[in-house]
Amino acid sequence: MLKNNRSIPLDQFINKALYDKSSGYYFKKNPFGKNGDYITSPNISRLFSEMLSIWTIAFWENLKFPKKINLIELGGGNGEMVLQMIKTFEKFPKFSNSCNFFIYEKSPYLKKIQKKKLQNYKVKWIKSFNELNNEPNIFFANEFFDALPVKQFIKIKNRWAERYIEILNNKSFKFVNKFTDMNLIEQRVGFKISQKQKIIEYSPLSLKFLKLISRKLKRSNGGILIIDYGYMNNMMRDTVQSIYKHKTNNIFLNFSDADITHLINFELFKKIIKKNNLKVQGITSQREFLINMGILERAEMISKKLKFTGKANIFYRLRKLIDNKEMGKLFKFMLITNKNIKFKTGFKVD
Numbered sequence: 001m002l003k004n005n006r007s008i009p010l011d012q013f014i015n016k017a018l019y020d021k022s023s024g025y026y027f028k029k030n031p032f033g034k035n036g037d038y039i040t041s042p043n044i045s046r047l048f049s050e051m052l053s054i055w056t057i058a059f060w061e062n063l064k065f066p067k068k069i070n071l072i073e074l075g076g077g078n079g080e081m082v083l084q085m086i087k088t089f090e091k092f093p094k095f096s097n098s099c100n101f102f103i104y105e106k107s108p109y110l111k112k113i114q115k116k117k118l119q120n121y122k123v124k125w126i127k128s129f130n131e132l133n134n135e136p137n138i139f140f141a142n143e144f145f146d147a148l149p150v151k152q153f154i155k156i157k158n159r160w161a162e163r164y165i166e167i168l169n170n171k172s173f174k175f176v177n178k179f180t181d182m183n184l185i186e187q188r189v190g191f192k193i194s195q196k197q198k199i200i201e202y203s204p205l206s207l208k209f210l211k212l213i214s215r216k217l218k219r220s221n222g223g224i225l226i227i228d229y230g231y232m233n234n235m236m237r238d239t240v241q242s243i244y245k246h247k248t249n250n251i252f253l254n255f256s257d258a259d260i261t262h263l264i265n266f267e268l269f270k271k272i273i274k275k276n277n278l279k280v281q282g283i284t285s286q287r288e289f290l291i292n293m294g295i296l297e298r299a300e301m302i303s304k305k306l307k308f309t310g311k312a313n314i315f316y317r318l319r320k321l322i323d324n325k326e327m328g329k330l331f332k333f334m335l336i337t338n339k340n341i342k343f344k345t346g347f348k349v350d
């Protein structure tokens with residue numbers, strides 16, 4: 001719970017709102033769908049997870065068909081993506097027999113929902129990446145990184161200040177700025193994050209996850225496919241937003257009942273990956289990736305046998321996923337692997 005009359009950095013504030021053990025947003029609420037606050041791609045259409053499954057098999061082929069491979073979803077939500085991927089893989093028995101499914105999930109509330117949905121399938125929930133053996137590991141992060149708390153720094157008269165939130169009575173809040181030593185921050189980050197910036201926005205937890213996963217990939221091979229909404233620009237900006245019942249919400253309102261997220265700066269992720277000595281195979285829009293993987297053809301195929309309303313439903317959902325005004329452009333796919341791998345499937349037409 002928050003204590004009155006003190007101030008905390010923005011990332012701690014977001015952490016309290018979303019992940020407080022007794023009242024945090026993700027610890028008490030199913031945020032997905034009509035009755036929730038937002039909807040994610042796997043819950044819009046199973047075609048999304050089917051395309052990821054086909055891509056996964058192609059990646060496995062590129063790794064020369066390893067006998068065993070681990071597939072790990074970071075932040076499993078309501079378990080829909082893993083469910084649809086397992087169902088798709090059942091049509092490819094050789095691959096299906098090779099893969100082990102894992103979910104890395106923080107919220108006990110969502111874990112329960114995931115376990116119920118996946119009760120008939122072999123999935124293991126892990127608390128640490130050390131539980132994964134050194135078979136090739138493929139991590140999937142759909143809207144995972146945007147859910148991690150961020151810090152913000154702004155430049156005031158040539159000095160850097162960190163954004164804090166002052167907690168007033170009765171859950172009312174205000175921003176305050178506290179001057180800080182950027183050298184210390186940059187030592188922690190590991191590079192000159194402040195170079196040419198007017199504002200800095202980054203997630204210490206994202207850095208930590210990217211480091212742990214990079215270490216794992218170097219030992220075991222594989223990759224991480226990041227799917228998230230974000231932008232490509234060296235200049236960072238303030239992207240923190242709150243969503244409540246499918247509408248934008250002031251981040252100080254509906255504390256712990258509204259989601260708080262940010263956009264991923266993919267240029268920043270590229271710098272972090274370079275520092276971690278891995279390779280970015282590609283970054284492209286959700287539209288390009290899904291079309292390259294054949295989502296239009298698949299939609300045609302499954303809609304053939306359907307009546308008009310069924311067909312309309314499939315294409316309505318497809319549009320949500322790939323239209324540039326919906327999720328097509330803002331959402332991006334980024335694949336990170338070891339340097340010895342060359343794999344462009346999904347990122348350009350094969």
Ligand SMILES: C[S@@+](CC[C@H](N)C(=O)[O-])C[C@H]1O[C@@H](n2cnc3c(N)ncnc32)[C@H](O)[C@@H]1O
Pocket residue numbers: 026040041042043074075076077078081104105106107110141142143144147148
């Ligand atoms: C925006 S949801 C996305 C869910 C799912 N991937 C989807 O596409 O529907 C973010 C998920 O990440 C989980 N999460 C957030 N922070 C986490 C952390 N530090 N460790 C593990 N899971 C986390 C949340 O509980 C939630 O399941």
